Amino acid sequence: MTTVDTHRITDFVLGVIRDMLNMPLPPTISPATPLGADGLELESLSFVELTVHVEREYGIQVDDETVDGFAHTTLGELVAGIRARIADEAPAGGPSAASPEPESFGPESPGLLDVKRLLALSQIIPAADPDDIADDADVVLDSLTVVWFLYQLKEQHGIELEIDHAQAADITSVGALHDFLRAQVGLLAGAGEPRGEVVGS
The missing domain is CATH 1.10.1200.10 (ACP-like)
Structure with missing residues (x-):
């Protein structure tokens, strides 16, 4: 370097x-x-x-x-x-990780710890350490917390989604939210849509 x-x-x-x-x-x-x-x-x-x-x-x-x-x-x-x-x-003989190639397709789904970090950042589940949040911890998504969570998702991972009222009602735990995000991002990847495409509306 x-x-x-x-x-x-x-x-x-x-x-x-x-x-x-x-x-x-x-x-x-x-x-x-x-x-x-x-x-x-x-x-x-x-x-x-x-x-x-x-x-x-x-x-x-x-x-x-x-x-x-x-x-x-x-x-x-x-x-x-x-x-x-x-x-x-950095890959041997490949480009430096400091200047990665831009990702045009297939956003990567946030992992379980990423979801916990997002929940902590959004104050949906206040926690000093996201590792302290249990995988089955309760999640309550009302209209305001959905907006703030989706904002953090876009800011931190470059993924833009929408969660309607019915979907929010079905998301009751950290694990359920992780599964939902994985499914929605999988739709993006399967369709070959660029990062930032709105899904779930």
Whole structure:
């Protein structure tokens, strides 16, 4: 990896954090700035949201143990960790994971943990750690929570769906929501529609 890559990753991470905080970042930020206490003051849900953005941008996977450690990680350590994962997960002899080919067809269905993260981000099931949400935990989707969940689904995974009242009434648990999303995204993939196509209306 080159110095340019480091700068690019740093700019991306700071951009995501700035958007999450919805405020300008202090000019004193440096690689030694902690992500958590005495630094950027990010909390558990912010770490989850940041992880989702990083995984989508660079085509890598960040394990839960690493995410848990973000509270004691500096900006520089985070960027170095992202660089290392990009290098580890880049296909041999293929293009770098830092600049993946654009996906035109077949959006990938969110996994069960992704669904839990979305539910936590949407505050449908408030949880500091999405891993604490049981697979069969109750889900109640009213008109407002549906709108917020679908917004998060589009923002975090680039998938645009609709859930009507009848469908929402049938989704009563985390597992049921996961199955619904898998089925709807499967329709997109089977039809060869581009990411972002509205389904389920």
